[in-house]
Amino acid sequence: xxxxxxxxxxxxxxxQAIVYAKKLGLFSDELELECSEIGDGNLNYxxxxxxxxxxxxxxxxxxxxxxxxxxxxxxxxxxxxxIEASALKKHGEFAAGLVPEVYAIDEELAxxxxxxxxxxxxxxxGLICLESYPKLSTDIGEYLAQTLFHTSDFALHPFEKKKLVxxxxxxxxxxxxxxxxxxxxxFDYETNDFESSLRVDVEAIWSNELLKLEVAKLKxxxxxxxxxxxxxxxxxxxxxxxxxxxxxxxxEFAFYGPIGFDVGLFLANLIFQTITREGExxxxxxxxxxxTWEVFSSKFSELWKKEAVESYKDTKGFExxxxxxxxxxxxxxxxxxxxxRTIGLAHVKxxxxxxxxxxxxxxxxxxxxxxxxxxxxxxxxxxxQSVIELLEELQK
Amino acid sequence: xxxxxxxxxxxxxxxQAIVYAKKLGLFSDELELECSEIGDGNLNYxxxxxxxxxxxxxxxxxxxxxxxxxxxxxxxxxxxxxIEASALKKHGEFAAGLVPEVYAIDEELAxxxxxxxxxxxxxxxGLICLESYPKLSTDIGEYLAQTLFHTSDFALHPFEKKKLVxxxxxxxxxxxxxxxxxxxxxFDYETNDFESSLRVDVEAIWSNELLKLEVAKLKxxxxxxxxxxxxxxxxxxxxxxxxxxxxxxxxEFAFYGPIGFDVGLFLANLIFQTITREGExxxxxxxxxxxTWEVFSSKFSELWKKEAVESYKDTKGFExxxxxxxxxxxxxxxxxxxxxRTIGLAHVKxxxxxxxxxxxxxxxxxxxxxxxxxxxxxxxxxxxQSVIELLEELQK
Numbered sequence: 001x002x003x004x005x006x007x008x009x010x011x012x013x014x015x016q017a018i019v020y021a022k023k024l025g026l027f028s029d030e031l032e033l034e035c036s037e038i039g040d041g042n043l044n045y046x047x048x049x050x051x052x053x054x055x056x057x058x059x060x061x062x063x064x065x066x067x068x069x070x071x072x073x074x075x076x077x078x079x080x081x082x083i084e085a086s087a088l089k090k091h092g093e094f095a096a097g098l099v100p101e102v103y104a105i106d107e108e109l110a111x112x113x114x115x116x117x118x119x120x121x122x123x124x125x126g127l128i129c130l131e132s133y134p135k136l137s138t139d140i141g142e143y144l145a146q147t148l149f150h151t152s153d154f155a156l157h158p159f160e161k162k163k164l165v166x167x168x169x170x171x172x173x174x175x176x177x178x179x180x181x182x183x184x185x186x187f188d189y190e191t192n193d194f195e196s197s198l199r200v201d202v203e204a205i206w207s208n209e210l211l212k213l214e215v216a217k218l219k220x221x222x223x224x225x226x227x228x229x230x231x232x233x234x235x236x237x238x239x240x241x242x243x244x245x246x247x248x249x250x251x252e253f254a255f256y257g258p259i260g261f262d263v264g265l266f267l268a269n270l271i272f273q274t275i276t277r278e279g280e281x282x283x284x285x286x287x288x289x290x291x292t293w294e295v296f297s298s299k300f301s302e303l304w305k306k307e308a309v310e311s312y313k314d315t316k317g318f319e320x321x322x323x324x325x326x327x328x329x330x331x332x333x334x335x336x337x338x339x340x341r342t343i344g345l346a347h348v349k350x351x352x353x354x355x356x357x358x359x360x361x362x363x364x365x366x367x368x369x370x371x372x373x374x375x376x377x378x379x380x381x382x383x384x385q386s387v388i389e390l391l392e393e394l395q396k
Numbered sequence: 397x398x399x400x401x402x403x404x405x406x407x408x409x410x411x412q413a414i415v416y417a418k419k420l421g422l423f424s425d426e427l428e429l430e431c432s433e434i435g436d437g438n439l440n441y442x443x444x445x446x447x448x449x450x451x452x453x454x455x456x457x458x459x460x461x462x463x464x465x466x467x468x469x470x471x472x473x474x475x476x477x478x479i480e481a482s483a484l485k486k487h488g489e490f491a492a493g494l495v496p497e498v499y500a501i502d503e504e505l506a507x508x509x510x511x512x513x514x515x516x517x518x519x520x521x522g523l524i525c526l527e528s529y530p531k532l533s534t535d536i537g538e539y540l541a542q543t544l545f546h547t548s549d550f551a552l553h554p555f556e557k558k559k560l561v562x563x564x565x566x567x568x569x570x571x572x573x574x575x576x577x578x579x580x581x582x583f584d585y586e587t588n589d590f591e592s593s594l595r596v597d598v599e600a601i602w603s604n605e606l607l608k609l610e611v612a613k614l615k616x617x618x619x620x621x622x623x624x625x626x627x628x629x630x631x632x633x634x635x636x637x638x639x640x641x642x643x644x645x646x647x648e649f650a651f652y653g654p655i656g657f658d659v660g661l662f663l664a665n666l667i668f669q670t671i672t673r674e675g676e677x678x679x680x681x682x683x684x685x686x687x688t689w690e691v692f693s694s695k696f697s698e699l700w701k702k703e704a705v706e707s708y709k710d711t712k713g714f715e716x717x718x719x720x721x722x723x724x725x726x727x728x729x730x731x732x733x734x735x736x737r738t739i740g741l742a743h744v745k746x747x748x749x750x751x752x753x754x755x756x757x758x759x760x761x762x763x764x765x766x767x768x769x770x771x772x773x774x775x776x777x778x779x780x781q782s783v784i785e786l787l788e789e790l791q792k
Contacts, residue, residue: 153616153619153620158567158570158571158574158619159567159568159571162565162567162570163567165561165565166562166565169558169561169562171554171555171558171559172555174554174558175554175555178554183707183708187707209711209712209713212708212711213708213711213712213713213714213717215708216706216708216711216714216717217714217717219708220549220718223549223554224549224621224622224623225620225621225622226620226621226622227620310612311579311583312579312608312609312611312612312615315605315608315609315612316605316609317605317609318609318612318613321609321612321613322616
């Protein structure tokens, strides 16, 4: 790994990106390289640099010191580039092949140089187009088990775990989640964004004290429970996929939090697809939901038996207690994600792209209904099969 | 506050301690000062320096780089001096008058210069001698509420809270607690120390899978739940008291952990006194137990209503949920403390000083019985009054 020398932050141009890549020794000086900025441009520049002769490429991702979505007025820490690159490397230790390889980190310029994945598609886009990703849930289940088990107290010496907790302290990006997932959608706050035909449903959420009590508990868990090094934003837009491969990208929200958060966010984003699909193609998503949990929990359990360092690992009931807690948390966090993606600041294309208004509102009402039900009943929903039965029942 | 210049660590002699105090400008150069080392000498030197003419004194506490109790073979981080001094200052912001004033910190020499409290007695010693401390529980209840509420997410901006979590990362001292309170006493480990006549009871603990499952959950909470900046070792030996005053000292175990841990440790150490006392003097301790919780919970509640920054502060049931969790946790942690002080490495004088063996063993069996009961039934014990009823019932 090359760490470039420190200098003042400035954002790169496409030409500078090529010079930068050559300086790192990733291409020889005499090559004529192509460079294009391919990011969605909200928070980062993403330069794709390739040698047109052999197609070999790399990605230079540079964090912007502000969120472009609201202009330059929303400053964002550049430290997130360091967090993201370090999380990719840490998670890569345990889930090699399921995250992009990192070639270089440049803290001063907030740059990560990594594997070019442009042969793959963003899973959300692919799922919307009914692309088939037979390996998606097996790979994500494996990724979740490997990264979350191995960074937890069950696998690490407490000194190493606490060192990582400090290293991945990520207050600014956590605050975005605290506000946008756990707080704003449940109050009449300005950041919320929803169609006026949803107002009755939204106001019912704002005045549902039982629901808000459960969200308050989930938020407290997010704020206090340092169980494992999370990805922190594991929706289907953070996953590159093809029929053959799955790669989890963009862990800039990484921090030590409750394990169920990563699991729940991924499940919620699959659930949007169960809302918009019908027939056989919906069954495929139900199967992904089931397989995600089955692979995650059986792999986690296997790692526990083989590698756990906790003295109580063999105490009867402890492993089950831990997995049950993760499941309940995941269902609750999934519920929050379903609601906030429907009425909060950041929506999902899965629902927003539905052109027919009546159909779109119906889909969104379903998302809200599932979200509420998950949050309120997460302790009673006892298995991933009951989740699927419940979804089938609600969507009849 | 004076921060002395950095230099190589070396332990002070009494003469050097006097020179050091004068250099800090706490006494004028020409004074003839007295100095004596008054620590119990396990982990720290404690120099008391005073001007015999007016009795004015200060304390210079210096951490040793090892635990003397087992010779120089058990190295201990000197960073704990910094943690202790910083915790005294942070807690002092909210509970002024209930912790000693800090005059100077010297990181390199692992020294804290602070208020001389030798007019007071260590509460454990005083309680054993049936001294009367009418303010003890009111003051500790207030101390717990002020320090724990004000360092939690309920009172702090998340950036400030997460900064403190990192600042008070305390892996080495946490490990001592993880091992000696939550692990070793529940397994046949070498560190344990108990009379052979307790072996049957101890082996019953080691083979009690239900009990161990609950301890495993409590340990997980200690390892992961960063609720507030704890004292981390709040037994009656960490409290100086008189009829008029209470001062909490020695927070070298301070870190971000579950609020109930501080509450539970203090309650457990009062409970040892309910075991050894009889009649009216035992009733005094029951009153202290009740008042500690009553003052803590009502003050915490008052601070919540006045000062909480959490959006969900007024959501029906949330404050009750938080206080109920603290209570249940406290009962569980108290149970662990009762057991580990009876059969683990570090005992309490309250029990060990009982000369008559039969009586001593009886007292220790009671401590174990209460401990188990607390751990197993913490979710069913609904109020501090039921705790007292339960203690009265068991000790009939």
